[in-house]
Amino acid sequence: MSTPASLKRRQMLQGLLLGFALPTGLGLLRPGRSWAAPLADPFAARSLETLLALLHAPASPYAPEGGLLLQAPELAENGASVPIQLESLLPDTRELVLIAEHNPYPLTLRARFGPGTRPRLHTRLRLAESTRLRVIAYTGQGVFTLLRPIKVIAGGCGNED
Numbered sequence: 001m002s003t004p005a006s007l008k009r010r011q012m013l014q015g016l017l018l019g020f021a022l023p024t025g026l027g028l029l030r031p032g033r034s035w036a037a038p039l040a041d042p043f044a045a046r047s048l049e050t051l052l053a054l055l056h057a058p059a060s061p062y063a064p065e066g067g068l069l070l071q072a073p074e075l076a077e078n079g080a081s082v083p084i085q086l087e088s089l090l091p092d093t094r095e096l097v098l099i100a101e102h103n104p105y106p107l108t109l110r111a112r113f114g115p116g117t118r119p120r121l122h123t124r125l126r127l128a129e130s131t132r133l134r135v136i137a138y139t140g141q142g143v144f145t146l147l148r149p150i151k152v153i154a155g156g157c158g159n160e161d
Contacts (some may be wrong), residue, residue: 042110055136060144061145068090074151076152093139133149
């Protein structure tokens with residue numbers, strides 16, 4: 001008497017599953033050492049140079065006039081809450097990054113956009129001290145930068161007032 005095909009297939013799958021599960025359960029198959037370099041988190045970067053290297057934008061050219069718009073006060077009375085508006089008019093903008101160069105952790109914002117979207121953001125930043133804001137836009141045509149100084153009078157993420 002022969003066994004049906006579905007029973008043979010089930011027995012074969014059970015054998016394969018047991019063949020993989022048994023060595024793993026006994027600890028015979030363990031992950032080995034990875035030779036790939038660990039991926040660093042740009043939000044954990046403490047220096048501007050390290051951050052720009054992680055973002056692959058160390059020497060990006062300045063954005064064309066009117067391509068990137070950054071609205072921020074020139075003089076912020078309270079560094080704990082600085083309003084920021086950011087918009088890209090560059091075609092095919094895929095990602096916007098906002099950096100506060102003198103903050104303990106310079107990367108403050110990183111946003112990715114799908115095709116056909118209008119890259120526009122409104123947020124509030126916490127700034128440690130007077131600094132230069134750096135916007136980096138990743139587009140289909142390349143990487144572009146916009147720089148804007150901002151002076152902070154009081155408060156911020158580094159002050160203990």
